[in-house]
Amino acid sequence: MSLLLRSVSRRYGAQLALDAVDLEVRPGECVGFIGHNGAGKTTAMRVALGLVEPSSGAAFVDGFAVRRHPREAHARMGALIERPSFFDGLDAGRNLRRLAAAQGLAAGERKREIERVLGLVGLAEVGGKRVGAFSQGMRQRLGIAQALLGSPRYLLLDEPANGLDPEGLAEMRALVERLAHEEGHGILLSSHLLGEVAEVCDRIAVMKSGRLLLEGPCGEILARGGRAQRLVTTESDRAAALLAARGLEVGRRGEELRFDPDGQPLEEIARELVAAGVPLRAFAPERASLEAIYLGLERDAAAPALREDPAPEPAPVKTPGFGVWRAFRWELSRLFGGVAGWALLLAPALIAVVAIGRRAAAEAARSEKLAAEGIFHERATAFGAVAHGLAPSLPLLAVLLALLASQSIAGELGRGTLRNLVLRPFRRWEILVGKAAALGGAALLAYGLLAAGVLGASAWWFDFVGLAEVLPNGELFETVAADDLRPALKDVFLHSLAPLLGFAGLGFLCGAIVRQGTTALGLTLLAWYLEAVVRGDLAERARDLDAADGAALHPRWMLSSYLPSVFGDTSSPVRRYEDLAGGVSDAARVFQDTLFRAPLAWAVLALLLSFPFFSRRSIS
Numbered sequence: 001m002s003l004l005l006r007s008v009s010r011r012y013g014a015q016l017a018l019d020a021v022d023l024e025v026r027p028g029e030c031v032g033f034i035g036h037n038g039a040g041k042t043t044a045m046r047v048a049l050g051l052v053e054p055s056s057g058a059a060f061v062d063g064f065a066v067r068r069h070p071r072e073a074h075a076r077m078g079a080l081i082e083r084p085s086f087f088d089g090l091d092a093g094r095n096l097r098r099l100a101a102a103q104g105l106a107a108g109e110r111k112r113e114i115e116r117v118l119g120l121v122g123l124a125e126v127g128g129k130r131v132g133a134f135s136q137g138m139r140q141r142l143g144i145a146q147a148l149l150g151s152p153r154y155l156l157l158d159e160p161a162n163g164l165d166p167e168g169l170a171e172m173r174a175l176v177e178r179l180a181h182e183e184g185h186g187i188l189l190s191s192h193l194l195g196e197v198a199e200v201c202d203r204i205a206v207m208k209s210g211r212l213l214l215e216g217p218c219g220e221i222l223a224r225g226g227r228a229q230r231l232v233t234t235e236s237d238r239a240a241a242l243l244a245a246r247g248l249e250v251g252r253r254g255e256e257l258r259f260d261p262d263g264q265p266l267e268e269i270a271r272e273l274v275a276a277g278v279p280l281r282a283f284a285p286e287r288a289s290l291e292a293i294y295l296g297l298e299r300d301a302a303a304p305a306l307r308e309d310p311a312p313e314p315a316p317v318k319t320p321g322f323g324v325w326r327a328f329r330w331e332l333s334r335l336f337g338g339v340a341g342w343a344l345l346l347a348p349a350l351i352a353v354v355a356i357g358r359r360a361a362a363e364a365a366r367s368e369k370l371a372a373e374g375i376f377h378e379r380a381t382a383f384g385a386v387a388h389g390l391a392p393s394l395p396l397l398a399v400l401l402a403l404l405a406s407q408s409i410a411g412e413l414g415r416g417t418l419r420n421l422v423l424r425p426f427r428r429w430e431i432l433v434g435k436a437a438a439l440g441g442a443a444l445l446a447y448g449l450l451a452a453g454v455l456g457a458s459a460w461w462f463d464f465v466g467l468a469e470v471l472p473n474g475e476l477f478e479t480v481a482a483d484d485l486r487p488a489l490k491d492v493f494l495h496s497l498a499p500l501l502g503f504a505g506l507g508f509l510c511g512a513i514v515r516q517g518t519t520a521l522g523l524t525l526l527a528w529y530l531e532a533v534v535r536g537d538l539a540e541r542a543r544d545l546d547a548a549d550g551a552a553l554h555p556r557w558m559l560s561s562y563l564p565s566v567f568g569d570t571s572s573p574v575r576r577y578e579d580l581a582g583g584v585s586d587a588a589r590v591f592q593d594t595l596f597r598a599p600l601a602w603a604v605l606a607l608l609l610s611f612p613f614f615s616r617r618s619i620s
Helices: 041-049 070-074 092-103 107-120 136-148 166-181 194-198 218-225 236-245 266-275 290-299 323-336 339-373 382-406 410-415 417-422 428-461 482-495 497-513 517-543 547-553 573-581 597-615
Strands: 003-012 015-025 030-034 056-061 077-080 154-158 186-191 203-208 211-217 229-232 250-253 256-259 282-285 467-470 476-480
Touching: 003 041, 015 030, 015 041, 015 056, 015 186, 015 211, 030 041, 030 166, 030 194, 041 056, 041 077, 041 154, 041 186, 056 070, 077 136, 092 107, 092 136, 092 323, 092 417, 107 136, 136 154, 136 166, 166 186, 186 194, 194 218, 203 218, 211 218, 236 250, 236 256, 236 266, 266 282, 323 339, 323 428, 339 382, 339 428, 382 428, 382 482, 382 497, 382 517, 382 573, 410 417, 410 497, 410 517, 417 428, 428 497, 428 597, 482 497, 482 573, 497 517, 497 597
Parallel strands: 030 186, 030 203, 077 154, 154 186
Antiparallel strands: 003 015, 003 056, 203 211, 229 256, 229 282, 250 256, 467 476
16 A cells, blocks of 8 residues: 555656656655756656556555546545645635535534644645635645645645755745654655755655665665765875875865765774874764765665565545536635635626616607607506526626636646645546536526616516507507517527536636636637627628528527628517517517527537536646
8 A cells, every 4th residue: 555656657747757767655664765956856746646547657645546446545635736726815714614525524624734734734724715825835834734634545746845044944844744654645755956855855766867766774875876975185196196096086175175985994094194294173974965876876786676565554535526516616616715716607697687777768858859759659567677687697707617617727827726635535527527527507697686686676667567669548458468579578588597507518618628817708708709790790691691501500500690790680589579678569580499508509519518628638
């Protein structure tokens, strides 16, 4: 039972970032993963965590292949990879509550677990402080706290001491030693500073240029880099000559000499130097360094094979279920955790209310003028006001939902918070479906708010009565009964929902394709614009043809055919309803057979196309 990398290689184009790496971490031990920046340490950790797919080889956690069984593997691992990312507008406690829920912890466990991990990393007193105000050192501590949620069996810590002061470094070393040796976590601690890991690690693995050069007990590894002796004397020329006479290679820098005793007794060398009258100001082993270890490895044999001694039997790990539900709740908390999400979803309803209010004022002035002039005119009704409110608000809501959906993956990926979610016990498809379901719920909520605003404002300023002509004497001549308009009112609200889901799906797909939130926004707007332009071109060409050919050319499978458009709307269900509410009895029933099928097909197809992009995506 261990965290195991078996012959893992990873290529980025022509560059070989990892070259057949074998590495093992067992519960209760701390393995120092050392090497210069760019040696491949972080890439190896990402492969172990399933954030990056290996070009060959595989990673296993207690026998579970990380790529094939991500839920079981991630239930056993916690990680801090590079820069810790959080929602800066939330405090530490709320950030951890979201992650604890995604981890699958029961509601009663979350508070206790958050208090435990904050206490472990020394942030118990600032759990209510906004993370955006944290120092780099505090963010590092919070990064370790989120990795500890759920007491994972293995911890992968990538440069955890970044940003810590000397006191914080000492506390970090003590924390790592306690987690490994007292609480039984298997820890893989990455660093380019040998001294940082030497005091706490049981074993050390040395990386260079994507290759694992050596892996073994800490003392043995340090001994490889600590065989050279440092000699300081005012008689450096005489001392160098005596050492050379013994067949030793000597390097020098001023009064300081360095040499490898090559197995010769140090006491004998020291006595010879003193007997020759060479004053010794310093004679001690040179401090081990990565460079010294690298040089020693070039002289010695290659890295030893993995250990064959049995691993301790670990405690059982509970793997949480309901991944889609946990991802759904995560996305809802992201969407509605602040004022901005609510403001975006309320904006179309407010636009509709304003439009209906202005319509009411204009109709009142028009009716008063026409009545004073004794001219008959149509009575304004709430049915017509509904169309006036939907015309500007529906396309705005469609664009807002598409833009909001585009940030579901790309926005979180660019911010770094998606990594925190992927590291929880999820399969990738569960995250995708959960996020899509939450966006669908947000679309329903926004549409419900819009419908309530439109109906409420229409009923406030107008009445849901039939169409009638107001005669010069003030009497009414009814032309269309209210009961005849109510089915059309129901239809327009029913038929306008599916296109909104289609536009949300389009934005979701754009966000799954690219890696940055701003790029996703631009791609979504470009896709929406091109779709509308193509639809307008097809509609224009259809009008120039006879009825049979034109019907075949009509863009019935284009999303913008089903919503009012700033590019010139002539055929959407809203336009047909507006004609009916205005008394046009023969309003065309456009695309009646595809009112639901076409927009929903866009939504489903976008979700299906998102799967291959997201499932193979490298998460940075």
